[in-house]
Amino acid sequence: xxxxxxxxxxxxxxxxxxxxxxxxxxxxxxxxxxxxxxxxxxxxxxxxxxxxxxxxxxxxxxxxxxxxxxxxxxxxxxxxxxxxxxxxxxxxxxxxxxxxxxxxxxxxxxxxxxxxxxxxxxxxxxxxxxxxxxxxxxxxxxxxxxxxxxxxxxxxxxxxxxxxxxxxxxxxxxxxxxxxxxxxxxxxxxxxxxxxxxxxxxxxxxxxxxxxxxxxxxxxxxxxxxxxx
Numbered sequence: 480x481x482x483x484x485x486x487x488x489x490x491x492x493x494x495x496x497x498x499x500x501x502x503x504x505x506x507x508x509x510x511x512x513x514x515x516x517x518x519x520x521x522x523x524x525x526x527x528x529x530x531x532x533x534x535x536x537x538x539x540x541x542x543x544x545x546x547x548x549x550x551x552x553x554x555x556x557x558x559x560x561x562x563x564x565x566x567x568x569x570x571x572x573x574x575x576x577x578x579x580x581x582x583x584x585x586x587x588x589x590x591x592x593x594x595x596x597x598x599x600x601x602x603x604x605x606x607x608x609x610x611x612x613x614x615x616x617x618x619x620x621x622x623x624x625x626x627x628x629x630x631x632x633x634x635x636x637x638x639x640x641x642x643x644x645x646x647x648x649x650x651x652x653x654x655x656x657x658x659x660x661x662x663x664x665x666x667x668x669x670x671x672x673x674x675x676x677x678x679x680x681x682x683x684x685x686x687x688x689x690x691x692x693x694x695x696x697x698x699x700x701x702x703x704x705x706x707x708x
Contacts, residue, residue, distance in 0.1 A: 480702075482666075483508045483641040484691075485651035487541070488632070492562075494691065501695035508636040508644075510655035513541060513603075514628040523601045523624040524549045532599035532622065534589075537574075538582050538610075540566050542601040542626050547572055554599075557585065560690060580669065580689025586613040594618035604628045605650060629654075638663065645694060646683075649675035664701075668694050 481504045484494055488509040498505035526532065527550060534555040537543040543558065543566035556574040558564035564576040577584055586593060597620045600610075604625035614621040629650060636657040638644060643664035646652040649672045659665065665681060667673035669689035676683050685701045687694025 480642045481640055483638055483644045485510055485647050487511055487513050497691050498695060501699055509632050510636060510651050511629045512632050514630055516626055519624050519626045520545060527552050531597060533596040535599045536585055537563050538602045539563060543567050546601055582607060582610045586617045597622060601626045646672055648672055652676050666694060666698060
């Protein structure tokens with residue numbers, strides 16, 4: 480199956496190989512582009528150097544990729560998934576990895592440790608009040624640094640020949656310019672993305688667990704069920 484996967488331009492990396500392990504051909508389409516904010520990155524690194532944080536939470540691979548080579552001090556570091564962790568490990572930075580792919584699991588993962596702790600969060604300029612509220616409610620002190628912005632490319636997604644489209648975030652769906660053609664399987668990478676899609680009137684046929692691998696497994700399960708009907 481040929482699958483269009485929404486990614487930031489230039490950030491698709493090893494998607495094709497990962498999809499290939501499940502028997503599919505993947506290519507990238509780009510509803511969003513990133514605009515890096517050097518000032519925010521510098522401010523974050525300086526805060527780390529001052530020992531302002533007891534912990535750092537990397538919520539995606541892009542800030543990990545940008546910031547990892549700049550770090551000189553290493554408090555407790557948590558990555559949201561294996562791809563984010565891999566970016567840190569390339570610079571021999573020890574990190575813990577959430578077993579899920581959702582920031583909502585960050586506070587439960589830390590438990591009582593978070594009370595009174597300052598948490599640095601370098602991330603996109605996209606609101607995530609539930610994460611901040613959860614940290615605060617647990618007695619932690621969050622410090623967000625909006626290190627990059629996500630802007631629509633304004634380009635229609637190339638779905639010619641695609642059997643499916645995989646939306647990898649709620650924003651990639653909301654800002655995408657695309658046309659659903661007959662028999663196109665629409666996929667959400669996780670339940671947050673799926674909820675945004677449903678609210679807009681698009682019901683995904685497949686919902687993953689927040690990871691590319693988990694989504695490919697869910698797709699194969701869906702295809703198996705379709706064949707048996």
